[in-house]
Amino acid sequence: xxxxxxxLLVAVGSVLFHLTSPWWFSPLASNWGYVDTTINITFWIxxxxxxxxxxFMAYCVFRFRHRKGIRAAYNPxxxxxxxxxxxxxxxxxxxxxxxxxxxWSDFVTVPKEAAEVEVLGQQWMWSxxxxxxxxxxxxxxxxxxxxDNSLGINPNDLHGQDDIVIVGDALHLPVGTPVKLLLRSIDxxxxxxxxxxxxxxxVVPGMVTYFWFIPTRxxxxxxxxxxxxxxxxxxxxGTVVVEEESAYQEWLKEQQTFKQVSAQTTKGHGDQLDxxxxxxxxxxxxxxxxxxxxxx
Numbered sequence: 001x002x003x004x005x006x007x008l009l010v011a012v013g014s015v016l017f018h019l020t021s022p023w024w025f026s027p028l029a030s031n032w033g034y035v036d037t038t039i040n041i042t043f044w045i046x047x048x049x050x051x052x053x054x055x056f057m058a059y060c061v062f063r064f065r066h067r068k069g070i071r072a073a074y075n076p077x078x079x080x081x082x083x084x085x086x087x088x089x090x091x092x093x094x095x096x097x098x099x100x101x102x103x104w105s106d107f108v109t110v111p112k113e114a115a116e117v118e119v120l121g122q123q124w125m126w127s128x129x130x131x132x133x134x135x136x137x138x139x140x141x142x143x144x145x146x147x148d149n150s151l152g153i154n155p156n157d158l159h160g161q162d163d164i165v166i167v168g169d170a171l172h173l174p175v176g177t178p179v180k181l182l183l184r185s186i187d188x189x190x191x192x193x194x195x196x197x198x199x200x201x202x203v204v205p206g207m208v209t210y211f212w213f214i215p216t217r218x219x220x221x222x223x224x225x226x227x228x229x230x231x232x233x234x235x236x237x238g239t240v241v242v243e244e245e246s247a248y249q250e251w252l253k254e255q256q257t258f259k260q261v262s263a264q265t266t267k268g269h270g271d272q273l274d275x276x277x278x279x280x281x282x283x284x285x286x287x288x289x290x291x292x293x294x295x296x
Contacts, residue, residue: 001065007058011051018047029196029221029242031214034106036198038099045092107199110212114178117171120151121183121190121203124232125168126223127151132162132257142186142205152186153258161259164252170239171223173215174248180212191227194240200226215242 025036064072116137118129129151131137138153138160145152150167153160173179183192183203193200196219201211223238243251256264 001062004058004062004065007054007061011054011058014054015051026195027217028198029215029217029219030198031216032103032107032198034099034103038103041099042096045095049092107211110180110210111178114180114212116180116182117173118151118182118184119171119192119203121185121187121192121225121229121236122150123187123230124225124236126171126192126236126238127168128166128171129153129258130164130166130252130255132164134159134162137182138163138258140184145186148262151258155262161257163258164255165258165261166255168238170220170241172241172243172248172251174245175215175218175242177245178212178214180210183209183211188229189227190225190229190236193224193226194221195224196221202227218242218244 028036116131118137118140120127120129127150129137129140136159138157140152140154140160142152144154149155151165153163153165181192181201183201185203185205188205190203191200192203196217197213197215199211199213201209203209219242221240221242223240225233225236227233229236241251
């Protein structure tokens, strides 16, 4: 009786915890409401099965408890029960898989009008690249990555010269416009995730992954890394700002292109060389060294 009562309390407590729990989805800010629907369907199917199993266990513990003079009947097979369990399980699994397959089909079908934005993950920050006036992202390669070219953009590709480069700063997006994120990593496995957008994808070294979404609500959102990527994983956070088209265009005008960043870097190196050439080097031949036994 005690075990049956505990199992009954577990079932009731689980339902009450769900109804009163403060933890739930963050407010939706993209077109992927289907993801919430799919998770809810899976939650209800597994939740009903969970409660049914707990209650069935409580019933069995009570119904078949030990009583004097009553012996248990050995029945190793029950084909009727096995058929029912197989059918019910198949229906439940199908009910969970079907919505996910439908959503996945939409998830990998990118609209033709989607704007491309490159996201680069590296320990431990996010960088971005947007196409310039020509509307085409230039090619890139991890072999081009250096202190002067942190995104590895091909300097010989003309399409990349006008690309907008954002290193470790906030990414701005216009509300209501489809966006395709091209995801790259230059070190380890990452995962770009904004909870309010619901969509996320692994950022894999050596390949370009992607996902798309439509921002549906203006605001400032935190971008996280949803894949353990090292000791600084918890600090790998970025910011995505969704704003009206006019504000987005104003922000875009203030950003620098790859060509401008490269010119500034080249000029900075030239200034350092000029400064170095004007320095008078000391004449080491005139230095007098003290004997070792007199050095402190």
